[in-house]
Amino acid sequence: MDIPLCYKCHTEKAKYKTRLQLVCEKCFITNIEHTFRCTIKNCIFPKNGEPLLICVSGGANSSCLLHLVDTCNNPLKTTKMMKFLPTILYIDDGSFYNISTNQTEAYLEEIQTKYSMPIIRKTLEELAPDLYSRLPSNPQPRADMIYLEIHNQIVNIAKQNGFSKVVTGESASRISAQVLSGICKGSGVSVERYANSCIELDGIKIGRPMRELLDKEVCIYLHLQKLSVLTKLPISVNPYPTPTIDILVQHFLQNLQSKFPSTVHTLLRTASKLVPRPLEGTCSICKGPKDEPLCPLENFVNKDETLCYSCHHLINP
Amino acid sequence: MIQVFVDFSGGLEDLFGRQKELQLNIEEMSLRQLVFHLKDKHLQMKPELFVTGDGLRPGIIVLVNDTDWELIGKDLYQVQGQDRISFISTLHGG
Numbered sequence: 001m002d003i004p005l006c007y008k009c010h011t012e013k014a015k016y017k018t019r020l021q022l023v024c025e026k027c028f029i030t031n032i033e034h035t036f037r038c039t040i041k042n043c044i045f046p047k048n049g050e051p052l053l054i055c056v057s058g059g060a061n062s063s064c065l066l067h068l069v070d071t072c073n074n075p076l077k078t079t080k081m082m083k084f085l086p087t088i089l090y091i092d093d094g095s096f097y098n099i100s101t102n103q104t105e106a107y108l109e110e111i112q113t114k115y116s117m118p119i120i121r122k123t124l125e126e127l128a129p130d131l132y133s134r135l136p137s138n139p140q141p142r143a144d145m146i147y148l149e150i151h152n153q154i155v156n157i158a159k160q161n162g163f164s165k166v167v168t169g170e171s172a173s174r175i176s177a178q179v180l181s182g183i184c185k186g187s188g189v190s191v192e193r194y195a196n197s198c199i200e201l202d203g204i205k206i207g208r209p210m211r212e213l214l215d216k217e218v219c220i221y222l223h224l225q226k227l228s229v230l231t232k233l234p235i236s237v238n239p240y241p242t243p244t245i246d247i248l249v250q251h252f253l254q255n256l257q258s259k260f261p262s263t264v265h266t267l268l269r270t271a272s273k274l275v276p277r278p279l280e281g282t283c284s285i286c287k288g289p290k291d292e293p294l295c296p297l298e299n300f301v302n303k304d305e306t307l308c309y310s311c312h313h314l315i316n317p
Numbered sequence: 318m319i320q321v322f323v324d325f326s327g328g329l330e331d332l333f334g335r336q337k338e339l340q341l342n343i344e345e346m347s348l349r350q351l352v353f354h355l356k357d358k359h360l361q362m363k364p365e366l367f368v369t370g371d372g373l374r375p376g377i378i379v380l381v382n383d384t385d386w387e388l389i390g391k392d393l394y395q396v397q398g399q400d401r402i403s404f405i406s407t408l409h410g411g
Contacts, residue, residue, distance in 0.1 A: 003388050017387040025383070060327065173407070215407035219327060220385075221379055223405060231328040250408060254376035 018217055025049035025224065032221050035212050037082070043197035044165050044207030051208040053087050053163040054117070055154055058099075058107055058230030062169035064218045065210055067227055069167070070115050074100055083148035088115070089157060089166075091150055092123040099230055107230050120157065127153045134315075140244040141314045144185070146312075148286050154289075158204045165206045172251065176206065181249040187310035189279065190288035195271035201287055214257075214264060282296040283308035285315075318342050319398035323355065327406035334361045348379065349392035351402070359360070366408075378405040 003013045006024035023031065046052045054069055056062040064096035094104050096158050112119060124131060128149050158166050166194075170178070178194045189298045193199050198207045203282065210218070222229065243251075256263045281290035284306040291309050304312060323339040334348045339359060346354065352373050356364055368374060372392055379386040380403040386394060396402070 003384070014388060015383065016385045022388065090407065215376075216378055219405045219407050220380075223326065223380065223403065224383075227329075231331065247408075254407065258375040 016220055018214065018220075019265075024231050029221065029224065032213065032217060033068060033071050033078075036209055037072055037080075039197070039212050040069075040072065040082075040167070040207065040209035041300075043209055043211070044167060044205060046082065046165060048083040049085060049295065050165065051085045051087060053089050053120075053154075053158050053161070053166040054086050055091075055166060055168045056111070057091070057150075057169075058213075059169070059172050059217055060222055060229050061174060061210060063111075063227050063229045064213075064222055065167065065169035066111060066115065067221075067225055068209075069147055070117075078134070086117050087161075088117050088119045089154065089162070090119060090121045091127070091153060092121065092156075093146060093150065094230075095123075095125065096146055103230060107228060110228060120161065122157065124150065124153070127156075136315070140185075140246070143244055143246065144314055145285075152287065154206075155201050155204050159202065164203070165205045165207065167209055169210050170208045171210045171218050172264050172268050173212050173250075173257070175211055176264045176271070177246065177250045177253050179267060179271045180253065181246045182310075184226070184245050184249065184290070185310050186313060187286070187288070187308065189277065189291040190274050190286065191271060191312070192274035193288055195268060195273075195274065211268070215254075283311050285311040319345060319396065321351075321396055321398070322401045323351075324401065324403040326403070328408065329404050329406045331366070332362055332367055333359050342376055343396070346396055347392060348381070348386060348394045348402070350398060352392065366406075373404075376407045378407060379403070380405070 004022055006012050006014045006027050007021050007028040008023060010258065012024035012026065015025050016023055016028050018028070040046065044052070046189065052069075054066055056066050069086050070236060071077045073086060075081050090108065092104060094101070108121065111311065124146070131145070131149055135145055154166060154168075158164070179191050182191050182194055183187065196208075197211055198205055200206070253263065253267075276289065279289040279291060282288070283290045286308060288308060290307070307315070319342070319358070321341050321343060323341060325333055325337055325339075333355075341352065343351070349372055352368060356368050360367055366374065367377070373379065381389060381394060382401055383403070386392070
């Protein structure tokens with residue numbers, strides 16, 4: 001089969017098809033790194049000498065984030081070096097995903113050798129000692145509570161260590177799945193926060209510089225750069241063998257994206273246009289806006305007034 | 318018979334007994350047939366994460382000698398000797 005030439009350089013044969021474009025390996029890597037550099041400047045604009053906290057979980061997205069930060073910041077890898085001061089934050093939640101300590105240690109040793117950045121390492125058990133006892137057995141609220149606890153702790157650690165800017169590794173595919181699954185779980189009032197390129201919590205700016213990259217692009221980039229990841233399979237607790245809402249929505253979007261390649265970006269762009277409702281009060285769990293009852297019947301439900309609708313159902317599944 | 322190398326990553330290795338790489342001696346076949354061969358002979362758990370009724374589950378990237386299978390005919394591609402076929406799952410954590 002004749003393979004066409006790359007759409008960009010018109011010299012090398014195309015090797016990958018992303019977003020309906022056929023691109024060679026070199027142009028693919030250049031595109032990814034250029035897109036990342038533009039997005040990190042637009043969302044968080046790290047200045048020269050400014051400390052920046054890079055949140056790494058060991059998964060594919062954050063491992064890719066770490067490598068891309070290094071390519072922006074390393075004089076050996078780029079002539080247009082950005083001069084912020086990155087520090088890695090690794091919150092070890094391996095015990096919730098059955099990841100052995102050896103795997104975690106091997107991963108951390110590798111990233112320390114490769115990137116020469118300082119690492120702040122904490123375990124989720126030391127940050128939230130009572131979390132395990134509070135976790136419900138149902139896998140969906142369990143995964144949600146772990147996710148929310150980690151993000152709250154990220155803000156606390158940033159404040160304690162003097163960081164005003166943090167970046168996390170959510171990709172376009174991940175954000176669009178979060179938007180849809182958030183609506184399914186009753187947190188529609190917070191959806192515009194998921195879709196924003198940068199949000200502010202307690203004075204800390206949290207940017208998402210990977211938000212323009214699809215999961216396919218992230219995975220191919222990881223493969224080409226031969227980066228290792230910690231594989232965390234989705235939480236599945238017997239007797240609930242069925243997947244969570246998040247997994248079902250991800251599968252649904254992957255299926256749709258394979259047939260209609262603009263799905264993820266259309267969803268992302270539409271969600272970015274949402275305007276937040278002016279609401280008073282903040283939920284004490286997710287730190288998002290606290291929505292008001294839409295129906296008078298909700299007033300009869302025994303509801304914690306400090307929680308939004310979604311978090312109320314999180315702790316009362 | 319031809320010899321091919323199959324890689325798994327992104328969590329797929331867990332479905333194949335934590336093997337990241339397989340070296341196979343197989344008859345000449347298409348990629349679609351190879352997928353079902355892997356499912357029948359090597360897959361150890363959760364087949365629904367690897368195949369659907371029609372073929373490979375959406376969300377799994379296939380690279381043949383580091384080239385996207387979408388450029389070489391997808392599952393109709395005839396596997397050749399010494400090919401390296403990489404299966405990468407995009408269902409991953411962040």
